[in-house]
Amino acid sequence: MHSRFHCNSISDFSDNQREQDTNDSQHRVASSASSSSLSSARYSEIWNCLWTPLLISLSKEMNSAKAQSILLPGEVGLGCPRLSSSPTSDAALYFRPVIGILSHPGDGASGRLNNATNASYIAASYVKFVESAGARVIPLIYNEPAEILAEKLSLVNGVLFTGGKTKRGLYYEIVERIFKHVLEKNDSGDHFPLFAICLGFELLSMIISKDDGILERFNALDQASTLQFTEKSNIGGTVFQRFPPELLKKLTTDCLVMQHHQYGVSPERFQENPLLSSFFRILTTSKDEDGKVYVSTVQAYNYPVSAFQWHPE
Incomplete structure (x- = not known):
């Protein structure tokens, strides 16, 4: 079982949410085809291809010089102006992206x-996923005071929404608030990416479509599956852009990706909603x-926002 980061908020919040063991508590991947199994070599291949474009998305330029000083993007040092979330070209400083991961209700x-009732957690696999790309992590506790959350958001270069189950109450409101913050940062010219996984995908679908009923039931718990690229999809500029052709082909024929969800959006319902299909x-x-x-x-067409219904972490 994975280790977890537990956080007790000082806010007095009680949500009668259902809690579940996420896929991060166990590495079980069951293929619908009994003859197909995931080899460690394929896991390694996908992992190596995923973290590189993720890092590029989170920080377009990385200074390779050895660190003389390490500062958070929002820190103000002696004689130093307030820093943008984009890395600088100052050879005296070494910047690694700082990514905020939103905690999920429960343990x-x-x-x-x-x-x-006020406990929350971040599965360690999400932290390691971000750290493997060379980034650092700041936990965004979903039920901490608004001023603390706002201060943390001023210190990070991007945000990751994790998997989970809660789709209502304070958690939903915080996801919506952070999503609006992401759009505002990018509209002001500050490259600020958002990466949403599983529940994160579902919540963004609800928020953007303005339809709480857009999700449909699917039977994809503990399932290994393929990925079928759409005919019009252009992988340039996406997380798939650095995948070698052989791996891209295997993703369409072999069950290499992990699914762990009961809800999702069909292509038909996706296209029927103009807000969702235009974003x-x-x-x-x-x-x-x-x-x-x-x-x-x-x-997203116009923002550095990517969402996976499956689990790359």
């Missing part, structure tokens, strides 16, 4: 580790255990 273990373009689709097709990867 990630159905209350077995911490049953406090995101579909990169890939996948099939659940019953053969139903759902949208599995999207990227």
Whole structure:
């Protein structure tokens, strides 16, 4: 079982949410085809291809000089102006992106580790996923005071929304607030990416479409699946752009990606909503255990916002 980062907020918040063990608590990947299994070599290949474009998305330029000083993007040093979230070319400073990961309500273990109503957690796999790309992590505690959350957002270069189950209450409101912050930062000319996984994908679909009922039921718990690239998809500028052709082909034929969800959006419902279809373009689709097709990867047309229904971490 993965280790977890637990956070007890000082806010007095009680949400009667359901909690679940996420896929991060165990590495179980079951293929719908019993004859297909995921080899460690394929895992390594996908991992190596994913973290590189993620890092490029989070920080377009990395200073390779050895660190003489390490500062957070919002820190003000002696004689130093306030820094943009974009890395500078100052050879005297070494910057690694600082990514905020939003915590999820509960303890990630159905209350077995911490049953406090204000507890929240970040599965360690998301932290390691970001760190493997060379970035650092600041936990964004979903129910901490608004001024603390705002201060943390001023210190990070981008945000990651994790998987989970909560789709209502304060958590939904905080996701919506952070999403608006991401758009505002980019509209002001500051490159500020957002990476949403599983529940993050679902919440963005609800927020952007302005339709709480846009999600549909799918049978994709603990499922390994393929990714089918849409005919019109252009992988240039996406997380897939550095995948070698052989791996891209394998993704369409072999069950290499992890699915762990009960909800999603069908391509038909996606296209029927003008708000959603004008914000995101579909990169890939996948099939659940019953053969139903759902949208599995999207990227925004005009913002550095990417969302996976599957789990790259």
